[in-house]
Amino acid sequence: MNLQGKRILVTGADGFIGSHLTEALIRRGHDVRAFVFYNSFGHWGWLDESPADVKREVDVFAGDIRDPHGVRTAMKGCDVVLHLAALIGIPYSYHSPDAYVDTNIKGTLNIVQAARDLDVEKVIHTSTSEVYGTAQYVPIDEKHPLQGQSPYSATKIGADQIALSFYRSFATPVAIARPFNTFGPRQSARAVIPTVITQIANGERRIKLGALYPTRDFNYIQDSVAGFIAMAESDRVVGEEINLGSNYEISIGDTVQLIAEAMHADIEIVTDEQRLRPDKSEVERLWADNRKALELLDWAPQFGQREGFKQALAETARWFTDPANLARYKHGIYNI
Numbered sequence: 001m002n003l004q005g006k007r008i009l010v011t012g013a014d015g016f017i018g019s020h021l022t023e024a025l026i027r028r029g030h031d032v033r034a035f036v037f038y039n040s041f042g043h044w045g046w047l048d049e050s051p052a053d054v055k056r057e058v059d060v061f062a063g064d065i066r067d068p069h070g071v072r073t074a075m076k077g078c079d080v081v082l083h084l085a086a087l088i089g090i091p092y093s094y095h096s097p098d099a100y101v102d103t104n105i106k107g108t109l110n111i112v113q114a115a116r117d118l119d120v121e122k123v124i125h126t127s128t129s130e131v132y133g134t135a136q137y138v139p140i141d142e143k144h145p146l147q148g149q150s151p152y153s154a155t156k157i158g159a160d161q162i163a164l165s166f167y168r169s170f171a172t173p174v175a176i177a178r179p180f181n182t183f184g185p186r187q188s189a190r191a192v193i194p195t196v197i198t199q200i201a202n203g204e205r206r207i208k209l210g211a212l213y214p215t216r217d218f219n220y221i222q223d224s225v226a227g228f229i230a231m232a233e234s235d236r237v238v239g240e241e242i243n244l245g246s247n248y249e250i251s252i253g254d255t256v257q258l259i260a261e262a263m264h265a266d267i268e269i270v271t272d273e274q275r276l277r278p279d280k281s282e283v284e285r286l287w288a289d290n291r292k293a294l295e296l297l298d299w300a301p302q303f304g305q306r307e308g309f310k311q312a313l314a315e316t317a318r319w320f321t322d323p324a325n326l327a328r329y330k331h332g333i334y335n336i
Contacts, residue, residue, distance in 0.1 A: 007078045016186045018034075019049075031059075036061070065085040066103055083108065086159075088188075101155055112163050128178065135286060177227065177242060179219055179224045180286060213284070214252055236297075
């Protein structure tokens with residue numbers, strides 16, 4: 001699909017990945033409508049920090065993904081929908097699961113129902129590697145069983161299946177993007193990499209963390225954005241689930257040490273009990289098989305393997321240590 005001349009809706013455009021994706025699409029010359037979460041302050045989330053040339057070109061729609069009427073209004077006239085709006089924090093899902101059902105499952109239903117009725121040309125629905133749970137085999141391909149090990153992951157599994165059911169039932173042109181552990185500038189401090197960086201940047205040397213043994217497949221924000229755009233452009237992805245991962249596995253403990261090296265800090269890691277997931281809820285191993293993305297999208301991470309990961313960590317640390325950026329984060333509290 002040639003995106004030139006198409007109107008593209010990005011839901012969750014005010015968030016971490018969504019704001020980067022919106023900016024990238026605008027800079028490529030695309031016509032973008034940004035769906036941001038309505039608030040009475042008129043804030044656009046991270047899009048408030050976008051350069052002036054981006055803000056001049058973007059069409060901002062403030063609404064609530066849980067409201068089918070607002071979703072339908074936002075989607076009118078749009079050809080492609082990149083659906084990223086979701087509640088994503090795992091710890092928050094332990095005590096407010098109902099909010100995750102409404103936002104993640106019902107919000108996705110609102111998107112695909114409107115897409116069906118409005119004859120939208122393509123919907124890219126955003127999944128997460130958390131739907132796989134602890135790896136039963138590695139690397140994890142798209143045929144791996146799905147395991148809801150937290151209310152968050154359970155609702156994302158539900159959202160994925162709702163989206164795919166509309167493809168199978170009504171031929172709604174849906175594809176599933178499944179990013180693994182995206183990180184980079186603007187990420188919430190609920191995630192491990194910003195948690196470590198902001199503590200070190202604020203002078204802490206006893207770093208509070210949860211479990212260190214789980215492994216993750218981290219994907220730099222530029223690579224994730226490129227993957228989303230490649231999915232929007234591809235004519236081969238409808239009805240498919242596609243991993244967007246680096247195919248590089250590293251433990252949380254080793255990741256922390258690489259961050260400390262990048263920031264030239266001598267640190268001690270302290271276990272903070274409130275940061276530990278319940279035993280059966282902890283996803284112990286994630287490692288992406290990204291061959292399908294290479295085959296269908298001609299996509300491969302530019303920041304792959306250990307050296308690419310180290311470069312991306314350094315870029316991320318530089319952004320967070322800018323005083324204006326660092327001031328936005330509350331390093332002294334546990335962010336859920």
